Amino acid sequence: MSAKAKTDPMVPELMSISVRRKELADTFTIELDPGKAGFEFLPGQFNMLYAFGVGEVPISISGDPAEPESLVHTIRDVGAVTNALSKMKKGDQVGVRGPFGSCWPVGEAEGSDVVIVAGGIGLAPLRPAIDHILTNRSKYGRFVILYGARSPEDILYMNQLQKWRGRLDTYVDVTVDHAGRDWAGNVGVVTRLIGRANFDPRHTKVMICGPEIMMRFTIKELNQIGVSKEDIYVSMERNMKCAIGHCGHCQFGGHFVCKDGPVFSYARIESLLQVRGL
Amino acid sequence: MTTKFTTPQSVIIGADQLDRLIKALSGLGYQVIGPKLEDDAVQLLPLTGADELPLGVVEEQAPGTYRLKPAKTPAYFDFTHGAHTWKQYLFPPKEKLWSASKTPKGLVIDDSMDTPKYAFIGVRACELAALGVQDQVFVDGEFASTPYKERRERVFIVALNCRRSGGTCFCVSQNTGPNVKDGYDLALTEITDKAGHRFVVEVGSSRGEEFLAKLETSQANDTDLKVAKKAVKKAAKSQDRTMPANTADILLRNQESTHWQDVAKRCLDCGNCTFVCPTCFCSTTTDETNLDGDTASRWRQWDSCFTLDFSYIHGGSIRRDGAERYRQWISHKLTHWHDQFGVSGCVGCGRCITWCPVGIDITEEVKALAKGK
CATH class of the missing domain: 3.40.50.80 (Nucleotide-binding domain of ferredoxin-NADP reductase (FNR) module)
Structure with a gap:
């Protein structure tokens, strides 16, 4: 996995919305234009999306990894930042940091x-x-x-x-x-x-x-x-502020969900899932 | 990020050289930070000369108690540490990450920063260990914090061997002090005997060696070294608080103990322990927009795992009651830190005990859990 940030990993890259689509009553999809370089990611990874003046939220990438020319996020409007993102139109700019985290075992699954x-x-x-x-x-x-x-x-x-x-x-x-x-x-x-x-x-x-x-x-x-x-x-889903293991919010036992997860094998977290409030 | 340096022979400087040390560092462009009396406490603040150092002051520390009192001996560093930690300079309580402005061509991000060059005076062994622990979080991992790294690389450290332990210190038990091991430019041990008020100075870096030329030094003799060593040993011996050796395991075995409810009854969820802790690194981000709405800035500020918001995700917080939050704090510090960084998150400074308004003692809570209470 590569950190995309040019200066500090907390500084986002700006991308424009190329497509905005309503999915459900409270859910929408935005497609961002990552420019010529494209945006490579692994299935299961997420980005931190920034809405101007409102804040940042972790959102999984939901597009096809074979099509890096478009960066796709499907978002549910449930908080201040996701609400701000829901009001954005084609051409509006979103701050993007990522991709972060572990991925689904699509390689290991071959043959089964x-x-x-x-x-x-x-x-x-x-x-x-x-x-x-x-x-x-x-x-x-x-x-x-x-x-x-x-x-x-x-x-x-x-x-x-x-x-x-x-x-x-x-x-x-x-x-x-x-x-x-x-x-x-x-x-x-x-x-x-x-x-x-x-x-x-x-x-x-x-x-x-x-x-x-x-x-x-x-x-x-x-x-x-x-x-x-x-x-x-x-x-796994946990509160995240930084996505780079610095803010401490996403801790789940000894794991940082942002960098050790979000995708975990159940064998790794079985004992943690059994205790309330970890 | 510390580099081993072959130590040349120790030297002696007179107590009067402290002023010269501070002024020489200022002259080199360092912002000198050190202990200073303010609001009836020893705080870590900018210094311009040795006359601002608290001479002849010691403190009484106990769970939930901190009181200054005059010392019998007029020494510069016989108090231990107050609520302040050096982390507030390298990892400031509130810091701007970047700002974005609306322009006709779209948003423009400004992430320029001004990195101060600090010199720290009187960094104790537990605090040096804490700096090392925070380096692992902010520099040595997969992602490095650029502002932290730049400040850390520039800092000049004048460390201090403690010849007195505070009432809540347990650095010996955590194997971090009271004598400094490495990671400093210069290290001082204060001596106040009939032969005069002076310091043994050990050199820990080539930068420190170069700087030492600016001070009047003399060769340290065997007696000086013996006296200094003995004083530090005495400080170590005076500590009666200990952390059980198998703490990580005790906490892991007692995740569902009823004792957490017992702590929660006493704990006020105030977060003091996390703010005075020299290793606690949790932070949150906040956004500010100016009145015309054209510029917005992002800030990183200290956060505490004792708040309900800390674990909030859509649908509610993960750690809803105080017992879960206390368990998170102590388990992270003493158990999970080992998984994450290969060391304990506790350096044994005792601040969380002193500054807890109800005097909860981290070492006592571990012992109570070990007993299966």
């Missing part, structure tokens, strides 16, 4: 089955891994995408999910917590989709991103069907 389990906006940090696997589809075994959202209206990247589901080399299963009568799909928690996905629990890599509680129950279910701890990967 891959299971993606995403909840809500947790699909955004996983999309670069999905893109990478689909681009290099022949290198992997069975490919499973399991996705849970609160309601049909909250399903992120609906068009893409439909496209992936249309492929004959990818198994996609979607569920929602609650829905009206016009919903023909599953209703219930995402863990219920695991048992019937028909992957080989002994030769698979699982990548999970979603609310911590959803990740916990998913791991429990995976353990029961025989997936080893070393083959399960999760992306």
Whole structure:
């Protein structure tokens, strides 16, 4: 991984918004123009995005790593900075620092089955891994995408999910917590989709991103069907101010989520996930 | 970032040379910082001469207690340390990172900085160890903080061997003091006996050796060295506070102990311990915009893991009660620091004990946890 900052790692690079797209009621995507050099990153890494005068937030990169000419972030409007970013238009400038952190094990997963389990906006940090696997589809075994959202209206990247589901080399299963009568799909928690996905629990890599509680129950279910701890990967979320291991906010036991994570193998953090308030 | 230097023979300077030392450093463009009496405490402030040093002052320190009193001997450095730490100069409490201005061509970022050149007078062994610990955080890792690194590289350090321990000191137990080991330009040991008020000076760098030429020195004799050594030994012996050797493990084994609730009942969540700690490095960022809205600046300022905001993510804070926050602070300092930086985050200075308004003693809490309370 390379630090992009020219002077100090706390100083951002300015990039203009080339595309702004609404995704859901409270979620939007901005595509930034990184210039001729492009913006290389690994699936699962994140950037610190700065909105003029308001502040900085850590946001996962959600574009295709094979297309470095556009830097894509899908953001939920939940705080002061994300709200400021949500109001920006094409041409507006955003400060960018990154890419930071660890990545999904797309290299280690070659030759085995891959299971993606995403909840809500947790699909955004996983999309670069999905893109990478689909681009290099022949290198992997069975490919499973399991996705849970609160309601049909909250399903992120609906068009893409439909496209992936249309492929004959990818198994996609979607569920929602609650829905009206016009919903023909599953209703219930995402863990219920695991048992019937028909992957080989002994030769698979699982990548999970979603609310911590959803990740916990998913791991429990995976353990029961025989997936080893070393083959399960999760992306953790913690408060971050610097992304370079200096501010101390993202500590999770002895780990700095910003540089040791955000992607961890479950084997590394199992004992930490079991204690409340770490 | 310290380099080993073969020490030439120690020399002696008279107490009157302290003034010359301070003025010579100023003359070389250093901003000289050292102990000074202000608001009934020894603080680390800019000095212009030796007459500003607190002569003949000692202090009484105990959990939650700090009081100055006159000393029997008129020495310059027999007090130990107050609430101030050298980190406030190398890692300032509030610092501008950069600013951005709106121009017709878009935003322009200004990240220029003015790096002061400091000389520190009277850096004690525990504090030198603390500087080394902060170097690991800000310089030696994957990312280096440019402003910290520049200030650190320029600083001239006049270290000090303590010949008196404070009431809450436990540097011996943490293996950091009271005698300085390396990482200084010059190191002083004060002597006040019938032969006169003087200092043994050890040289720790070529820069220090070069500087020493500006002072009137004489060869140190065996008696001087013996007296100096004995005084420091006495300081070490006087410490009765100890940190258990297997602290990292004790905390890890007791993550869910009920004792955390017991500490939380006493702890006020004020964050004093984190601000007086010479190694605590947590910070937050804040943004300021000028009134016309055209220029915005980003600031980095000290933060404390004792605030609720510290662990806030959308949906709520991770560490919601005081027990979790105290556990985070002490576990980071004494356990996880080893995972992160290969050393303990505690140098045994005792500041967190003295400046805790309710006198919580980090060493006592570890012992209580060890007993499985």
